[in-house]
Amino acid sequence: MLPLVALLCLQIQPDQAHATLPNNSYYFVERQPAARYESIQLWLGNRSATESPETHGRRHLAEHILVRGLDGALGARLESHGCFIHANTLRDAMQFEIMAPPSETAFALSALKELLKPAGATQEAIDHEAKIIDLEIAGHDEDLLNSAWEVAFGARGLNPLGNPEIIHKTVPIELDELIGRLLAPANISVFISGPAPIEPLAKSLRSMLATRADIGVSPYAYRPEGKPGRATSKEFGECRAALMGGIELPETAALLAAALALQSRAEGAELVFTPSASHGLIGLYQTDANSGLGMMIDGLDANQTVDLYPVGVNLARSWMAQQLANPSSSCFLRGLIAAQDRAMRIETLIDNLSSISRKDFIAAVAKFKTGQCVTSVGEGFGS
Amino acid sequence: MILAFALLLAQANVPRILEVPNANATYVHVECVACFPADFQPEEGGAMPLLCQLLRDSATRTSLRRYTSRFAVRAGLDNLRISFNCALVNIEAANHALASVLRQRQFTDDQIDAARQELSGFGEPAYKRLLWPKLTGGADTELLQNLTDRLCNSGSVVICYSGAIPSGTMTPIWRRDPYGLLPPADSGLHPFQRSLESRFFAGQKIPAFISKPASKFSPAMLVAAACLGSGKGSLAFQVLREKLGAAYTPEAGLIGNPAGFRLGVLMEGLSVEQRAALGRAAQELKEQDVARAKAMLTSSMKWGLDLFPLFTGFDHCVQPASLEGSTFLYAYWAAKNGEIWDPNLMLKLVEGVKLAEVKIALQALLGSPSSAPRSEP
Numbered sequence: 001m002l003p004l005v006a007l008l009c010l011q012i013q014p015d016q017a018h019a020t021l022p023n024n025s026y027y028f029v030e031r032q033p034a035a036r037y038e039s040i041q042l043w044l045g046n047r048s049a050t051e052s053p054e055t056h057g058r059r060h061l062a063e064h065i066l067v068r069g070l071d072g073a074l075g076a077r078l079e080s081h082g083c084f085i086h087a088n089t090l091r092d093a094m095q096f097e098i099m100a101p102p103s104e105t106a107f108a109l110s111a112l113k114e115l116l117k118p119a120g121a122t123q124e125a126i127d128h129e130a131k132i133i134d135l136e137i138a139g140h141d142e143d144l145l146n147s148a149w150e151v152a153f154g155a156r157g158l159n160p161l162g163n164p165e166i167i168h169k170t171v172p173i174e175l176d177e178l179i180g181r182l183l184a185p186a187n188i189s190v191f192i193s194g195p196a197p198i199e200p201l202a203k204s205l206r207s208m209l210a211t212r213a214d215i216g217v218s219p220y221a222y223r224p225e226g227k228p229g230r231a232t233s234k235e236f237g238e239c240r241a242a243l244m245g246g247i248e249l250p251e252t253a254a255l256l257a258a259a260l261a262l263q264s265r266a267e268g269a270e271l272v273f274t275p276s277a278s279h280g281l282i283g284l285y286q287t288d289a290n291s292g293l294g295m296m297i298d299g300l301d302a303n304q305t306v307d308l309y310p311v312g313v314n315l316a317r318s319w320m321a322q323q324l325a326n327p328s329s330s331c332f333l334r335g336l337i338a339a340q341d342r343a344m345r346i347e348t349l350i351d352n353l354s355s356i357s358r359k360d361f362i363a364a365v366a367k368f369k370t371g372q373c374v375t376s377v378g379e380g381f382g383s
Numbered sequence: 384m385i386l387a388f389a390l391l392l393a394q395a396n397v398p399r400i401l402e403v404p405n406a407n408a409t410y411v412h413v414e415c416v417a418c419f420p421a422d423f424q425p426e427e428g429g430a431m432p433l434l435c436q437l438l439r440d441s442a443t444r445t446s447l448r449r450y451t452s453r454f455a456v457r458a459g460l461d462n463l464r465i466s467f468n469c470a471l472v473n474i475e476a477a478n479h480a481l482a483s484v485l486r487q488r489q490f491t492d493d494q495i496d497a498a499r500q501e502l503s504g505f506g507e508p509a510y511k512r513l514l515w516p517k518l519t520g521g522a523d524t525e526l527l528q529n530l531t532d533r534l535c536n537s538g539s540v541v542i543c544y545s546g547a548i549p550s551g552t553m554t555p556i557w558r559r560d561p562y563g564l565l566p567p568a569d570s571g572l573h574p575f576q577r578s579l580e581s582r583f584f585a586g587q588k589i590p591a592f593i594s595k596p597a598s599k600f601s602p603a604m605l606v607a608a609a610c611l612g613s614g615k616g617s618l619a620f621q622v623l624r625e626k627l628g629a630a631y632t633p634e635a636g637l638i639g640n641p642a643g644f645r646l647g648v649l650m651e652g653l654s655v656e657q658r659a660a661l662g663r664a665a666q667e668l669k670e671q672d673v674a675r676a677k678a679m680l681t682s683s684m685k686w687g688l689d690l691f692p693l694f695t696g697f698d699h700c701v702q703p704a705s706l707e708g709s710t711f712l713y714a715y716w717a718a719k720n721g722e723i724w725d726p727n728l729m730l731k732l733v734e735g736v737k738l739a740e741v742k743i744a745l746q747a748l749l750g751s752p753s754s755a756p757r758s759e760p
Contacts, residue, residue, distance in 0.1 A: 034407070036687040036704065075615030080675045082682035084614060084690060101686040132624065135631035264452075 017202050023214040025185035026342055027205040028334055029198040032327055038105050038194030039327035042096040042115055043335040045187040047217040049178060053155055057133070057162020058170055060089040062179050064129035067096060070119050074111060081107045089160045091149070092276055093339035094182065097328065102195050109204055112190065116183065116208070121175040130168045137161050144239035144285045145272055148376040152226030152243060152281055184217045185209070189342070191335045193327035220340055222278035231376040238293050239376040241283035242367035247275045247337055248344055250360065253316065253352035255282050258364035260319060261312030266293050275333060275349070277340035281374065294375060297368050309361045316353050324350075396564040398485070400554045401543040401713050401723075405706075408546035411474055412706050413451075415465040415481060416714040417539040423461075423641035427530055431458035434530055436498035438465065441487050447480035459696035461639035462715060463534050466707070471547045475556050481542075482562035485535045490527050538568030543714035545706055597643035598747075600720060602732035607744035608637035608646055608692035609676035610668060613683075616675050618745075619648060622657075622664045629657055636692030636700065639719070646748040649694070662749035665742065673738050680733050684726040 018028040051059055067087040068074060078085050083100040096115055100108035140161060149157035181187070188209065192201050226243045233239075240262075244255050256273055259282050263271045269286045286293050300308075323329040324346070337344050366372060398415075419427075435456045442465075448454050451467035458464075465484070469477045490498075533539070544553050557563040598604065612619045612635030619633040635648040648661070683691035687704035694700055695715060702708035703726060716724035 036685075037682075073616075076621075076675065079614045079616045079679055080671065082678035082686070082688070084679075084682065084688050099682075099688045101682055101688075128625075128628075131628045132631060135624075135628065139631050 015198065017198050019202070019206070020342065021185070021206065021210050023185040023210060023212055025188040025190075025209040025212060026338060027190045027192075027202065027209060028331075028338065029192045029201045029205070030330065031196065031198050032193055032325070032330070033195055034325075035194045035327045036102075037327065038100045038102055038108065038192065038196055039331045040098045040100065040105075040108050040112055041191045041331040041335050042112060043189040043191065043339040044094040044096075044182045045189070045220065045339040046092060047187050047220055048181045048184065049187070050221045051158055051162075053158070053163075055166065055178075056158050057164070057167040058175065058178050059094060059182070060133060060160060060162040061126065061129060061167050061170055062175060062182060063087045063089045063094050063096075064133060065121050065125055065175065066115055066118055066179065068125065068129075069111070069114050072125070074114060078108070078111055083108050083111070085111065090274065090336065091157070091160050091280075092274075092278075093336055095332065095335060097331070099328065100194075105194075105196055105201070109201075109208070113208055116188070116212070118179055118183075121172045121179070123172055126170055126172065126175060127168075130164070130170075133162065133167055134164055137164060142272075143233045143235040144237055144287070144376045144378065145241065145281070145283050147231035147233040148239055148241045148283060148374040149281060151229040151231040151376070152241070152374045153223060153279070156223045157226070180215075181217065183212070184215045185212045186214065186217045187339070188212070189335060189338045191331035191338075193330045220277065223276070223280065225279050226281065226374070228372055229374055231374065233376050233378050235287060236378040237285060237287035238291065238378065239283055239285035239374075240294055240297055240368050241281040241374045241376070242364070242372070243374070244276070244280050244282045246277050246279070246344070247346070248348045248352075250352045250355070251364065252282075253349055254356045254360040254364035255367060256319075256349075257312035257316040257353070257356055257361055258308075258368065259284060259312075260315035261308040261361075262297055262365070262368060264311055264315060265308070266296055269293055275337050275346070277337060277344055283374075284368070285376070287378075294370070297365075298370050300365065302362075305362055305365050306358065308365065309358050312361060313353070313356050316356075320350055320353060396537045396567055397554065397557050398537050398540040398542050398565055399717060400557060401541065401717060402548060402550060402553055403543065403545040403710065403713060404548050404550045405546050408706070411469045411471055411544055411546045411548050412710050413467050413469060413477070413481075413542065413544055414707075414710040414714040415485070415540060415542045416711065416718045417463045417534040417536075417541070418639075418715070418718040419461050419463075419641040420533055420539075421642045426526065427533075430526055430530055431463070432502055433495070433498055434458070434527060435463070436502050437490055437494060437527065438484055438487070440494065440498055440501075441484045442480070445480040445483045447477060447484060450477040450480065457696060459639065460694060461641050462695060462718065464696070464711065464715075466711065474544075474548070474553075475560075478553070478556050479560050479562060482557070482560055482565070485540060485565055486562055487535070488528050488531050488566075490524055492524070495524065495527070532566070535565065536568045537565040539718065540565060541714045541718040543710045543717075545710040545713075597640040597645045600637075600644050601744075602729070603736045603740035603744050604637055604644060604646060605680065605692070605729070606673060606676050606733055606736040607741045608635070609679050610665075610672055610741055611646060611648070611692070611745065611748075612636040613676065613679045613690045613692045616672070618661055618664050618668075619650075622661050623648075623650065623653075627657055627660060629653070634694075636694050639693070639695040646744065647694075648748075658749060662745075665745040665749050668738065668742060668745070670738055673736070673741055676741075677733055677736070681730055684730055 015031040020026045075085050081104045083098055083104050085098045088095045098108045098111055146159035190205055242255055244252055259271050263269050263284055269284045272283045323333055333346050337346060435458050438456045442448055450473040451469045454467040456465050619635040623629045623633040630650050633650050638645050638647045679690060682688040684703050691700050691703050701712055703712050712724050716722060
């Protein structure tokens with residue numbers, strides 16, 4: 001098997017290596033000599049595990065169960081070694097990140113192994129985590145964006161937090177079956193970035209990932225094109241989101257530049273850009289002011305938009321460079337894309353950022369304007 | 384990273400300057416911090432959002448924004464913070480504009496009205512609203528002038544420059560700038576200077592348990608703060624989330640205060656019983672819990688992982704190893720304690736903290752097992 005693995009292992013750059021193993025699991029390792037810590041990220045794709053309104057929230061519950069580890073105390077054990085674990089359920093994938101001091105990389109890898117071999121869910125653990133998720137949903141502050149997603153994509157834009165009723169009714173056998181599908185090798189991608197040399201890490205990953213037997217999963221279910229519209233939210237503030245195609249489209253690079261340029265004009269506005277292999281949203285929102293963002297965007301005339309062109313292009317290039325220079329965000333961008341489609345590369349977006357035309361930029365700004373965008377407004381808006 | 388400091392403590396009328404040059408950086412990050420004096424009053428806290436807006440407006444008038452990016456003026460729990468990024472080529476112009484903003488004393492009624500108008504559409508975080516009530520009568524020009532006198536003077540302001548700066552260049556720039564001399568700290572009495580008995584949080588519904596009185600910083604407090612609030616093995620996480628299901632992310636740690644630092648749990652609606660459960664868990668702390676806390680502190684100070692348990696603002700903890708976080712911490716520590724923040728020294732001090740010291744520090748917040756829990760801190 002080793003010669004085959006060696007054939008599959010591609011050197012992208014001298015300080016990067018990645019490979020798809022014979023069982024269809026995947027890893028990517030990069031060395032960032034200036035980084036202080038190692039980011040080790042497990043990404044689980046959604047193949048054969050796409051959520052529907054009937055199962056809405058089970059992936060989130062699975063994330064909570066998995067991150068507890070075999071004894072329910074994986075987080076505290078990692079912290080005793082100065083490592084920290086956190087997990088995220090996104091619409092298109094699930095992320096587990098262990099951040100570790102360089103001296104504790106081996107311990108962090110043993111925790112990764114534990115995540116890949118869960119003990120099985122108990123009803124007690126499900127009941128406990130279901131209550132915790134209730135608290136998480138109650139305190140969640142991205143309702144503006146979630147509302148926009150649901151208007152744009154309907155059932156394919158369900159928020160990743162889930163439906164508390166379905167989560168509470170989930171039984172161990174349903175959850176174990178879902179976790180089994182999520183942990184199918186074809187859904188598993190591991191990303192490591194940090195100061196450690198790449199080959200020992202790659203060797204550990206090959207040995208860890210190769211032990212899992214391949215099981216068939218359905219192809220990735222691409223999200224269809226969304227539609228513009230208007231949503232309301234319980235949250236204070238407003239959100240403008242543009243409909244976005246896949247990460248590799250030139251229009252996506254222009255939308256990122258447009259969003260960053262608009263953000264530079266809107267003090268306090270947050271930008272949410274979640275790279276996707278299929279259709280999605282790129283959104284600007286503010287939760288501390290009840291008006292102004294939409295008016296500013298709609299009020300931009302042709303000259304003002306053209307003035308923003310160099311600003312947006314420079315901000316986008318600089319943003320991307322900063323993301324890739326940071327172990328956490330580099331693994332995040334790469335992992336989220338690979339969890340959906342391993343043939344796609346963030347480098348394509350980087351190439352596209354260097355060739356955004358003025359015309360593309362103007363068209364991208366227009367996608368944030370009323371009529372083309374998804375607007376989400378807080379119920380207190382205008383009051 | 385090349386690390387070099389120049390702290391000029393006794394520069395009359397020139398703000399205290401810190402430099403952290405980094406040959407690999409492509410821009411300069413600037414943090415300008417003034418900590419509240421120990422006798423800072425609730426009325427002054429209530430006026431801080433308005434003062435911040437006036438300073439933002441002033442930054443627009445003085446072109447400070449033109450030379451900078453990520454410009455922000457923030458009122459923290461115990462500090463006024465102005466921060467921005469700047470290209471080295473623009474640093475002299477940016478300093479000139481910053482000096483002009485810091486020298487601002489007279490605000491016209493029109494400027495105050497405009498700032499108030501701009502603030503009127505803003506929502507504020509829940510516990511900010513609770514800790515700092517909005518002024519019902521409004522801040523007048525006299526209060527605002529006193530506040531700027533007390534904060535924006537050469538004795539209070541510390542400015543830290545990190546990144547692409549040649550060592551030893553910032554102080555000469557301030558010295559030769561015609562606006563570079565800030566008014567000195569005023570020792571005169573102010574209308575709002577009252578007895579220390581008037582507590583900063585007096586009379587408000589407090590969404591948290593905060594120890595009293597505020598104390599001078601000690602390494603044991605920092606380790607206690609990490610035991611209390613850093614990570615999934617912390618008391619707050621284990622008791623409030625895992626055992627009691629009371630909060631998803633209970634926040635707890637070391638909280639800056641005009642009179643020093645306090646340990647605290649920042650959670651709205653924390654009950655007496657929940658606090659008592661925390662107190663019991665604190666008494667059962669073991670050596671391995673302290674070791675976990677020390678490992679977390681080492682990771683955040685040395686390796687750049689999150690979860691450093693120091694709260695100085697309303698939004699988030701300080702990240703001591705990031706460019707922005709470390710620059711802020713250098714300026715803040717000098718403004719607050721008159722000392723240079725030294726992560727290596729702090730790690731040595733942290734390593735020497737004993738379990739018994741941590742328990743004593745936590746007892747001040749949570750009470751001893753024999754004492755009845757109090758409902759009001």
